[in-house]
Amino acid sequence: MLLLTLLLRSVGFYFFTSSIQNPESNNSYTAKLEQLKTIGRELAMGSQGGFGQSKEFLDLVKSIGEARSKSEEDRIVLHEIETLKRRINEPDIPKRKMKEYIIRLVYIEMLGHDASFGYIHAVKMTHDDSLLLKRTGYLAVTLFLNEDHDLIILIVNTIQKDLKSDNFLVVCAALNACCKLINEETIPAVIQQVVELLGHQKEAVRKKAVMALHSFHQRSPSSVNHLISNFRKKLSDNDPGVMGATLCPLYDLIAIDVNPYKDLVASFVNILKQVAERRLPKSYDYHQTPAPFIQIKLLKIMALLGSGDKKSSEQMYTVIGDIMRKSDTASNIGNAILFECVCCISSIQPSPKLLETAADAIAKFLKSDSHNLKYMGIDALGRLIRINPDIAEQHQLAVIDCLEDPDDTLKRKTFELLYKMTKSSNVEVIVDRMIDYMISINDSHYKTETASRCVELAEQFAPSNHWFIQTMNKVFQHAGDLVNPKVAHNLMRLIAEGFGEDDDAADSQLRSSAVESYLKIVDDPKLPSAFLQVICWVLGEYGTADGKYSASYISGKLCDVAEAHSSDDIIRAYAVTALMKVYCFEKSAGRKTSLLPECQLLLEELSASHSSDLQQRAYEFRAILDLDANAVENIMPLDASCEDIEIDKSLSFLDNYVHKSLEQGAEPYIPENERSGTLNISNIINRNPYEHPAHSLRFEAYEVPKLVVPTKLSPAVTYPTELVPVPEPSYQPTVSSGPVSDAGSGSGSTELRLRLDGVQKKWGKPAYSSAASSSTSNIDSQRTTVNGATQPDNVTSKSREPRQPHVEVSEEKQKLAASLFGGRTARPERKQSGSAAGHSKVSRTTNHGEDKAQPTTVTTAVQPPPPDLLDLGESSGAASSYSSTVDPFKQLEGLLDLSQDGHAVTTTTGPDLMSLYSGASTNGQNQNQNLNPLLNEKDNMNGAPNPSNRTASLTKGPSLKDALDKDALVRQMGVNPTSQNPNLFSDLLG
Amino acid sequence: MIHFVLLISRQGKVRLTKWYSPYSQKERSKVIRELSGMILSRGPKLCNFVEWRGFKVVYKRYASLYFCMCINQEDNELEVLEIIHHYVEILDRYFGSVCELDLIFNFHKAYYILDEVLIAGELQESSKKTVARLVAAQDSLVDAAKEEAASISNIIAQATK
16 A cells, blocks of 8 residues: 555656646646556556566565675575575475576576576476476576586476477477587487478478577587588578578588588578678668678688688679678678678688778778777788788788777787787887787786797797897796796707707807896796796706806805795706706816705705605705716716607516516516406406505505506517516515515506605605606606607797798888888888897887887776776766755656657657657766767767667657656666666666 | 677676576676676777687677677677677567666566577577567467466456455
């Protein structure tokens, strides 16, 4: 009753105010009567709220809407979850009630909470006979379940049944669910029915069947492969919607393999031509453009088909040219088609005429004021320069503008373009810029990407060793932990191997400059781990090579590193090995060697380290200390990181030993691959006279590396009788009976495992394990060589190639780069600076001015603080303060008022109604320009006013009433959105 | 392919989410948090695109509501922008000058309509009329069911008087 009185009051209020302000308006009077009726109708629905849900649910939505913080929202949702958990399990819930519970579950899930307790009820609801409930059930399960969920098996049966239904809406609902829920396992259960539905009389069903088949193909191509011909057939379906849907799977199929579809080129061209000539029904027009989405899909397909195929491409030229001519560059959708045409042109066999039009289109994009179009222009430029590198030249100013734009998205895209157009002549400028940008961003994903691009470009085009080392230093310093660890290894290898030329002087110069630069920065406390590893390795390997720095100086630095990073075992391991190398090189060179006191201390500390790896390194170092120069030289030859190390994989040096043991009656070794399963292994154990039954634990430990063993052992298969399981009494007297057959074979791999676990070595031969550890983690020199020797990485081969082009940089290219990047001021200088060192300096200085301008723009872009997501009230200070002081009824009054004006104006200025209306409905925020962005938005989008929209707005006459209805309804439910978010009522479309 | 559709209000409240690629509930919350932070702070004149985790997110603001769609690198951003607009126009036609409030209370209907526009992350129907017709057909069935229920409850009400 309270509600009713409230309502009457409000209606009375409307009536009262409007009659005062605009007594002669009969129109509004009837409108309000109309409204009164609506409200009465709603009231008659009793507990049913205005939007078809119960009061309870509307209250929930309302309270969520009014929540002032995320934690408050979470609390409400958790409470709701509790309620639902209780209610949903009650017996005999009426179906309508259940439907609402399911929708509430969807709501909970949408807000990011877990509603899994109710999934089963949603599944049950799909079984219902009534379409209303079934649809809700399907909606809920498609939102809840991923394709690998256990409950799906319960739905398959229902889907099967529904696919057979007479009611095409049921079939549609089932097909919708198919697309999301049917996984690889369950495809066979429905696929036959789906294929049959391709011939259904309703086009909506055919269309969804095509899409379902497409999603099956995405999930498991093999199970649909025999049905692919159906897609071809559906291409000639007489419903354009079905045809359009068929383009999706065809695009995917063609992207996988072009060849089987070459015969369709003519059909696609034909379809595109017809679409462009407006042969499709009017309803497919979108903002006066004929079926643009179908056009775009067709252009994408043609780009694939025409790539590298002259014959097919020639068929396409005319139609693409036509479309480009016809496209409406004032509308967004027209530009979308234009862009797709450019993509297509850049992908198919080039046609000079089309390239020209494409270049014109790009010029238009780049010159536009819209950031969107600029972005597309940069993207398109990146595609076109692959064919015609000169095209970038005419747009250099636009590109530089985009590079300095405060919009981060645009900037990134421009960097992508620069990355694509990098040559040895402009690499320095581009990489410098990229590094500057990389330092400025926080997004780790893009930091990583930019860093790896910098590394790639530097490796590929580096003009000088010095520059290369400097660049890598910068990249590592700022993004060391983000770059791929492989990059660090590549760098080490590059320094070790040089640039692949037989020029020892250049190589040693590279190394010296690396050592020098590393010594300068090594004291920086914030260096990333990967970089420090490189530094340690390089200092150990080449620190003393050129005689510039004394061994004690280098050792001191390395000790500092080990000390500063006492928590990072890997760095310490690198450091101690580097120390060992420095010592060895000194000793083998016959110089007087003495260990620094801090080095002694470090060794002592590491000998007792909890990490067995560090411990082992320390002990090895100590062992080396006692050896003479000759032995040391054999262990650590100078600059031998690139030499191969021979590994006797068959362990032939043990043959004698094995023979002896066999003669003494030891059990012959049976390779693991000849044994099978645990049963056999236990047999061996039982047969083994040395084995104690109590050693079950050890047995477990050897079980694990089973996978590794066969491959490791494969060379040994030829000597099955010689490799005998032998205990190792000489090394490990305490566990003499322990290591049985697997001890020798498995220790290499178990070793790794054990060490990782931080357990001290308990079994396995010491000699063997040291070999294992050195091959796994210890001496990187060996590691890199082994890798380098067996599988030369493509990175090195890449870095070799560009050496030559660098020598003969074409003058034309250099000019382009120079003019592209600030060379406008320093062009003549640039030309003569052929030598690498001078070149880099010049470019850096010219670059400086621009660099300075850049950071300021960046900061301004970041300036606007992100709106507080949690607090509704603060979102728009002006609006909320405004609305808090203004009575909501007053606003309504204003709303009515304006609407009357609107009515009055309709006859004279029809087109303006829309703007007036949106002004009216967003009355609460008229003061704040910002809050009414929709109109601007609209203007941005369609430069020219759009007649179809205009008619829509005219037919929206009654929608005014709709808005009033809504307002009244919501008020009736107690929601008063104006105080929270004044925009809730504003028309999305303006 | 569209990986997901998000509707976020200017205050960062979620109005609708639809995931076409598998994301766990935890990932979803993270995605929404990250993206709303990125998108809501962007100025009005900037691009409607954001690069994110190797994907691109195309967004468009309507009144106080942001419509976002996440797409692959090679997709056409302008086209997706128009797909968003296409969806909004259909919503507008269905609700009759749609506003955020409609979507708040009728999110399930917005889902039904979305299911007719997009399927498995692809645009399935580019004709507004066809979509409108299908949605209307479904609604009429629903209405019929409702009326039936209402008349039954009336009978019951009268009988129990």
